[in-house]
Amino acid sequence: MAMIAPNRPRQIVPDQQERKWIMTDYKRLLCRLGAVVVGFSSLMFSSVLVIAQEAVPLQPVREASISLPTFQEGEELSLDRVVAIAIQRQPDILAAQGSIAVGQSRVGQARSGFAPQVDGTVGLSRFSPDGSYANPSRSDASYGRYTAGVTVNQMLYDFGKTATRVAIQESSVNSFRADLASVEDHVIFNAKVAFFDLLTLMRKMSVAVETVTQFEKHRVQAQGFFDAGVKPKYDVTKAEVDLSNAKLNLIRAENGVRLGRVALSAAMGFSETPNYRVKDSLNFEQFPVVLEDAMVQAYDHRPDLKALLLRKKTAEQAVLLARKGDSPYLSGSVGASYGGDKFPLDEGWDVGVSLLVPVFNGNRTKHEVGEAEANLAVLAAKETGLRHQIYKEIQQGYLILHEASERIIASQLTVQQAEENYAIASGRYEAGVGNPVEVADADVLLSNARTAHVEALYEYKIAQAAIERAIGVTTVPAVM
CATH class of the missing domain: 2.20.200 (Outer membrane efflux proteins (OEP))
Structure with a gap:
């Protein structure tokens, strides 16, 4: 030197x-x-270039669209379009993408340990x-x-400490990507629920409108019979009360549709939206599912389980890093x-x-190892709990789906019977041999039967969406 x-x-x-x-x-x-x-x-x-090159290269984060998707005034929105818009507009998606960017920066920080400083x-x-300032001419001046x-x-x-730090951060990035997939599944499920909620509320409003029309027709008949002296005033009063109650139900149904539109707009990521229509897809299409196969798929594809397993892997690497503290x-x-x-x-x-x-170092390494092992044990317990939760969600969804399927078939028959009963009751009243109570009861039964059928269709669709989310096979449609 x-x-x-x-x-x-x-x-x-x-x-x-x-x-x-x-x-x-x-x-x-x-x-x-x-x-x-x-x-x-x-x-x-x-001397360390080979080690650095073995690290997994960073992958770019999927950037959010600069121009967020929207729709035109009066446009009809299908379920796929609603889901696609929600995926690109929901702030939770953007937050999850930001977490990936944070993790990638941490990988770069960890890799910097390989480079020269x-x-x-x-x-x-x-x-x-x-005295030099007082006499600058002196030879010993400043x-x-x-x-x-x-x-x-x-x-x-460093006995692998830097390489382990890089591996920890790379595993964290992968867990953030799994978190993004989990958030997407959640957003898709919420969009589907809001979409079918609105369709159900619109169907119920249609039932309420038809009920008002039927009671109005009955009121006109009762008034005509009363004016002709065929029926007593009671028939007119009863018909007017039934009509008023039907109008109250219609008011509630109309407001329910307005609230449903607000919920669907929020699920798509809008605070204010132009007027739009929704494509009615509240119909019965058999969704084949085998309980045992659904369990296997869930354990293989569920993104939140993948994220937890990756965090568990990160914790295992953290234990290795802590044990190298005295290296x-x-x-x-x-x-x-x-x-x-x-x-x-x-x-x-x-x-x-x-x-x-x-x-x-005052037993610091020993306690760091203990902390890392405790964190690993916590994640292992969470994994067990999540597997139990997945099992419960799939079982519940399967049972609800099966029940809703049977209710759809039964409610279809009930609607047919209620329509026949109403036709008989109204025909008897028009012929002058029936009474207003029969007509009102038949009308209420028909309204309830139609509502029950709509609710059965809704529960079937929601159960299907819940099973898809529980399995982890939700797909993201493209914006059309």
């Missing part, structure tokens, strides 16, 4: 000439320092012996001392320095290898 030579005798140099020398020698100094940095960095970095210094000190240097440090071997650290360094009170400055350089061996 070469040392900086002793300072030359101080000489007073005129300021203008000294500045010229300073600028010239500083340029030479920077060129030399740059050559040292480039040469040593290339040499040292090549370069530090540069430059300084100027002014020394003034006693003088300046200039220093500059650069140091390059390179990790040579030695081998590093190399090279540096160049310049100093003196007169230009050109004296030169010096150093190069060396150091081995840091931890001896005692």
Whole structure:
């Protein structure tokens, strides 16, 4: 190792000439320092380049659309279009994408441990012996001392600690990607629920409108019979009360549709939307599902389970990293320095290898290992709990789907019977042999039967969506 030579005798140099020398020698100094940095960095970095290249390359985050999707005034929206819009507009999706970007930056930070660490210094000190300021003509007047240097440090071997840190961050990024898929499943499910909610409310409003129409027709008949002296005033009063109750139900149904539109707009990621229509797809289409197969698919495809397993893998790597806390650290360094009170400055350089061996750190490593193992145990318990939750969700969805399927078939028959019953009751009343109670009861039964059929269709669709989410096979349609 070469040392900086002793300072030359101080000489007073005129300021203008000294500045010229300073600028010239500083340029030479920077060129030399740059050559040292480039040469040593290339040499040292090549020793760990293979390790760094083994790391998984970063994948770009799917950027959110700059122009978010929307729709035209009065446009009819299908279920696929609603889901596709929700996927691209919901802020939860954007937040999950941001988490991936954060994780990728952390991977880059961890990989920086493989690269050389370069530090540069430059300084100027002014020394003034006693009395020099009072008498500048003295030979021991104040003088300046200039220093500059650069140091390059390179990790040579740390027993895999840096590589483990990189692996931990890469596993975290993968868990964030699984989180994004889980958030997408949640957004899709909410959009489907809101879509079928609105369709159900619109169907119920149609039932309410038809009920009002039927009671209005009955009121007109009762009034005509009363005016003709065939029926008593009671029939008219009863018909008017039934009509008023039907109108109250219609008011509630109309407001329910308005609330359903608000909920669907929010599920798509809108605060305010133009008027739109929804394509009625509330029909019965058999959804084949085998309980045992659904369980296997869920354990293979469920994104939140994947995310938890990746976090468990990260915790296992964290245990390995903690156990390496007492491992030695081998590093190399090279540096160049310049100093003196007169230009050109004296030169010096150093190069060396150091081995840091931890001896005692107050049992910190032991407790770090204990913390990492405890975190791993927590995640293992959460995995067991999530598997139980998945099993329960699929069983519940399967049972609800089966029940709704049977209710759809039964309610179809009930609607047919209720329509026949209403036709008989209204026909009897028109013929003058029936009474208003029969007509009102038949109308209520028909309204309830139609409502029950709509609700059975709705529950079947929601159960199907719940099973798809529980299995983890939800697909993202393209915006049309």
